[in-house]
Amino acid sequence: MGIRSIVEWFDTRIGLTETVLRPGPDYSLNLFYWLGALMVVAFIVQGITGLLMLLYYVPTVDQAYASTLFIIEHVPLGRLIETIHLYSAYAMVLLAFAHLMRGYLASVQKKPREMMWVAGVLMGIAVLAFGLTGYLLPWTVVSKSATDVTIGMLGFLPAYLAAVLRFLIAGAGSDAAELSRFFDLHVVVLPAVLVALIAWKMYMFEIHGAAQPSTGAKRNVRNIPWFPDILLFFSMISAVFLSVMLTVSVLFPLTLPAQFSPEAAAAYVPQPEWYFLWIYQILKFSAFEGTWAVIPLAGITLAFVIVLLIPFIDKRTERNPVRRPLYVTLGVIIMVELMALAVWGYFTPGRVIPDSQGAVVVGGIAVSISIMSWIAYSARRILRSNSPRQRSRGVSS
Amino acid sequence: MRLVEEGIRGLISAALVSYLVVVAIYLWFIDLLTKQQEFGLFLATELLAFGMLLYVSTKPSYRQVNKSWLLAGCIFTAFCLTVALLQ
Numbered sequence: 001m002g003i004r005s006i007v008e009w010f011d012t013r014i015g016l017t018e019t020v021l022r023p024g025p026d027y028s029l030n031l032f033y034w035l036g037a038l039m040v041v042a043f044i045v046q047g048i049t050g051l052l053m054l055l056y057y058v059p060t061v062d063q064a065y066a067s068t069l070f071i072i073e074h075v076p077l078g079r080l081i082e083t084i085h086l087y088s089a090y091a092m093v094l095l096a097f098a099h100l101m102r103g104y105l106a107s108v109q110k111k112p113r114e115m116m117w118v119a120g121v122l123m124g125i126a127v128l129a130f131g132l133t134g135y136l137l138p139w140t141v142v143s144k145s146a147t148d149v150t151i152g153m154l155g156f157l158p159a160y161l162a163a164v165l166r167f168l169i170a171g172a173g174s175d176a177a178e179l180s181r182f183f184d185l186h187v188v189v190l191p192a193v194l195v196a197l198i199a200w201k202m203y204m205f206e207i208h209g210a211a212q213p214s215t216g217a218k219r220n221v222r223n224i225p226w227f228p229d230i231l232l233f234f235s236m237i238s239a240v241f242l243s244v245m246l247t248v249s250v251l252f253p254l255t256l257p258a259q260f261s262p263e264a265a266a267a268y269v270p271q272p273e274w275y276f277l278w279i280y281q282i283l284k285f286s287a288f289e290g291t292w293a294v295i296p297l298a299g300i301t302l303a304f305v306i307v308l309l310i311p312f313i314d315k316r317t318e319r320n321p322v323r324r325p326l327y328v329t330l331g332v333i334i335m336v337e338l339m340a341l342a343v344w345g346y347f348t349p350g351r352v353i354p355d356s357q358g359a360v361v362v363g364g365i366a367v368s369i370s371i372m373s374w375i376a377y378s379a380r381r382i383l384r385s386n387s388p389r390q391r392s393r394g395v396s397s
Numbered sequence: 398m399r400l401v402e403e404g405i406r407g408l409i410s411a412a413l414v415s416y417l418v419v420v421a422i423y424l425w426f427i428d429l430l431t432k433q434q435e436f437g438l439f440l441a442t443e444l445l446a447f448g449m450l451l452y453v454s455t456k457p458s459y460r461q462v463n464k465s466w467l468l469a470g471c472i473f474t475a476f477c478l479t480v481a482l483l484q
Binding site (some may be wrong): 074076078079229235239251344 | 429432433434436437438440441442443444445447448451452455459473480
């Protein structure tokens with residue numbers, strides 16, 4: 001009884017080659033089609049390194065910092081595992097953003113893949129929540145101060161809603177309850193949520209398959225077998241991805257900041273992780289100081305809701321980015337604004353930004369990209385109308 | 398001509414497999430507490446060599462293998478090895 005007959009025995013009963021392991025279109029052997037899968041690889045790395053750290057980490061106020069330091073200094077490969085856990089979390093955020101933007105620009109969210117987009121955005125929010133909850137666990141002055149600022153933002157919500165959310169994410173109010181709640185969320189709740197969302201998205205992917213290229217339906221699509229072609233391609237990009245992540249982890253190893261104490265926190269300007277810096281920078285605009293912070297927070301919440309509902313807002317069937325100037329320009333503006341605000345926030349910790357400066361930077365980026373986009377789309381239209389093929393069409397008609 | 402090209406592909410694949418085996422043996426004996434960085438860098442080159450091996454061997458012909466990617470992989474590996482040996 002050979003291996004093939006064993007595989008066939010299982011396949012006849014489970015039907016893998018008819019579902020998840022069925023042949024795929026040749027155009028899907030492209031890195032941009034695999035950003036979501038690489039995010040899952042990063043999530044698996046997170047799971048493995050997280051489980052290894054759980055062997056030593058103690059989630060109490062007294063022991064959290066000491067146990068993290070012990071992992072870094074005394075456990076074999078401890079520093080590397082801690083660093084890989086951190087950088088794979090960064091990789092997840094970056095890949096989630098790249099996957100979202102690629103999907104948006106290629107319009108993969110259009111009918112019938114609307115719910116796949118919703119699942120993807122919810123996964124992105126879960127990844128950010130992972131980052132937020134995991135950040136507190138080492139109990140350093142940096143992580144605790146930044147988390148306190150985040151929890152403090154709940155004060156801008158209506159009182160009853162703030163109280164419920166504060167209890168859900170930070171417990172009864174003590175440091176011990178906060179750490180314990182964040183640990184539970186990070187280790188139990190969020191992994192379960194993310195696994196459920198991945199399963200839901202994979203289920204829909206099995207129904208709809210990979211989206212056709214946005215530049216038009218391909219003719220002569222060749223289906224390639226899952227084994228070995230797709231599996232080897234996926235193994236190849238995963239190996240290169242893990243190699244790069246390992247190298248970065250070695251070259252820039254994690255160094256633990258000082259342990260949290262009220263005295264240390266008083267001398268420290270709290271700053272969030274890089275993926276929340278854009279929110280931090282908006283909140284530093286002088287117009288949004290104090291109770292006015294409710295305006296940008298409401299705006300950011302609304303923006304997330306709009307992103308979630310994009311497939312139900314942009315219902316046109318057109319997918320080619322060349323014929324969707326408005327949505328492509330909006331996407332590029334948001335992408336550049338987020339990056340600019342994050343970089344700006346990184347270099348101006350704790351500094352209040354004058355409104356005029358904020359308006360010039362944010363407005364300037366939006367206006368510049370709009371003008372560049374208008375020029376690019378107009379130039380393309382003029383070039384096309386002057387092309388010999390278009391002119392011959394005009395003469396013949 | 399095709400025979401020569403496929404011969405080159407075979408040689409590259411054999412070199413990569415040899416590298417994978419040698420580094421795997423070295424990684425087995427390395428001290429995980431004091432040489433974490435060295436371990437990480439060697440493992441990174443191991444993964445990259447595996448990726449390159451898959452890339453070289455899964456293309457229908459050697460002509461379709463992008464030599465720039467192979468060169469980039471070699472430079473990256475050389476960089477990692479240099480840093481690892483300087484540790």
